[in-house]
Amino acid sequence: CSSKYVLSQIHPMWQQPIAVPGGHCQSPIDIVVRKSVFDSALKPLATDYDPETCQQIWNNGYSFLVEYDDSADKSTLKGGPLQDQFRLCQFHFHWGESNAWGSEHTVDRRLFPAELHLVHWNSDKYSLFEEAVSGDNGLAVIGVFLKVGKRHEGLQKLVDALPAIRHKGSVVEFTRFDPACLLPSNTEDYWTYHGSLTTPPLTESVTWIVMKQHIEVSHDQLAVFRSLLFTSAEEEVQKSMVNNFRVQQPLCGRTVRSSFT
Numbered sequence: 068c069s070s071k072y073v074l075s076q077i078h079p080m081w082q083q084p085i086a087v088p089g090g091h092c093q094s095p096i097d098i099v100v101r102k103s104v105f106d107s108a109l110k111p112l113a114t115d116y117d118p119e120t121c122q123q124i125w126n127n128g129y130s131f132l133v134e135y136d137d138s139a140d141k142s143t144l145k146g147g148p149l150q151d152q153f154r155l156c157q158f159h160f161h162w163g164e165s166n167a168w169g170s171e172h173t174v175d176r177r178l179f180p181a182e183l184h185l186v187h188w189n190s191d192k193y194s195l196f197e198e199a200v201s202g203d204n205g206l207a208v209i210g211v212f213l214k215v216g217k218r219h220e221g222l223q224k225l226v227d228a229l230p231a232i233r234h235k236g237s238v239v240e241f242t243r244f245d246p247a248c249l250l251p252s253n254t255e256d257y258w259t260y261h262g263s264l265t266t267p268p269l270t271e272s273v274t275w276i277v278m279k280q281h282i283e284v285s286h287d288q289l290a291v292f293r294s295l296l297f298t299s300a301e302e303e304v305q306k307s308m309v310n311n312f313r314v315q316q317p318l319c320g321r322t323v324r325s326s327f328t
């Protein structure tokens with residue numbers, strides 16, 4: 068794209084907190100560790116992902132998504148704070164233009180350079196993701212913080228696919244990827260609270276599960292995320308896909324529970 072120039076300006080959607088009428092359970096939030104409440108009833112996460120259900124990777128103009136076949140209970144999440152069984156439908160990331168910021172959630176105001184979201188919907192209550200998006204107890208999203216350090220071998224297959232989906236709307240086949248490789252080794256320690264999607268429709272249908280342990284990726288791997296574009300190939304001005312995180316939202320009296328002391 069030599070003739071076009073690339074900007075890393077703030078994408079309109081992320082500029083100001085979108086007011087959601089009556090939204091008192093919005094996400095993301097700052098997790099204040101000393102105010103979280105230990106709940107001994109919280110179980111370890113029970114993920115059972117089938118890499119064969121991995122289908123495609125695409126740039127939706129907000130992030131890049133790896134999408135899974137969720138037409139059957141093949142890649143599931145149970146346990147943790149959940150009473151029902153949830154199906155994995157996609158995972159994506161949020162990141163900054165520099166390593167100094169990029170995550171959506173923070174821990175005692177600490178920012179991470181990026182955050183992974185594994186999105187699941189309640190297949191005991193709903194028959195489609197689209198129904199669960201605006202339904203009670205509809206979604207469960209696992210958040211994993213990324214830190215810059217050693218190269219993440221499992222992530223590299225995904226990083227290698229990104230140049231093919233540089234522009235908004237690009238889709239390529241992406242198969243046999245096991246998202247379990249992106250989870251930290253410790254899946255017992257997490258915070259959980261009731262919140263919302265962090266992009267439109269911002270519905271308050273999400274049980275958030277934010278892992279205490281981060282994963283490490285290399286500086287170069289994260290730099291490839293920043294080579295993606297918010298814009299489609301036809302647009303005159305190309306904008307770097309960076310800072311695709313939402314501003315933090317008020318807790319509004321909600322309790323954040325922890326599965327560890």
Ligand SMILES: NS(O)(O)c1ccc(OCc2cn(-c3ccccc3)nn2)cc1
Binds near residue numbers: 263264
């Ligand atoms: N960042 S996050 O993990 O909080 C997160 C996770 C999932 C999201 O999906 C939005 C969405 C809604 N729909 C939809 C399509 C058809 C009908 C109804 C809804 N499709 N995608 C947004 C943010």
Ligand SMILES: [Zn+2]
Binds near residue numbers: 159160184265
């Ligand atoms: Zn997200």
